Amino acid sequence: MLTLTNLSRLAAGSALIAGTLVLGSPAAHAASCSGGSSGMNCGNYAPTGLLNHPCTEPSATCGNRITQVDTLRSTYSWFKCYVRGEKHSGGNNVWYYTNGDDHGAYGYIPASRVFTSVDPAPGLPYC
Structure with a gap:
């Protein structure tokens, strides 16, 4: 389950958009x-x-x-x-x-x- 506590443990640059976890940006993945x-x-x-x-x-x-x-x-x-x-x-x-x-x-x-x-x-x- 995704909670505020779990969200705080994610790597920097992560975002929650429309219920979908997105880790970093395309530039970060390059x-x-x-x-x-x-x-x-x-x-x-x-x-x-x-x-x-x-x-x-x-x-x-x-x-x-x-x-x-x-x-x-x-x-x-x-x-x-x-x-x-x-x-x-x-x-x-x-x-x-x-x-x-x-x-x-x-x-x-x-x-x-x-x-x-x-x-x-x-x-x-x-x-």
Whole structure:
């Protein structure tokens, strides 16, 4: 049971939002990224849908149909590489390529869903 006494024992930077415990901010989690030229393990928001193209909506660049190919359910995941696609809500055009947790299908998620300190993540290869 979550009580005021238990809350006071949580690490600094924790917050209780709408009944859900959130530990720290994305920037705080960025330090947990590790890896390099063969891929990167990093914290991320979950669940996050993996898309078949690095786009937020149909366009000339990505075709007429954007589909979700899988879902990233883990909050610490492996990312193979990055690409540049359409600008997303994070304010840049970096998308990370990874495999999903439901079916193992590969797809793209916007950098705004991955806890990196800078995008693209240093050392991670371009796809």
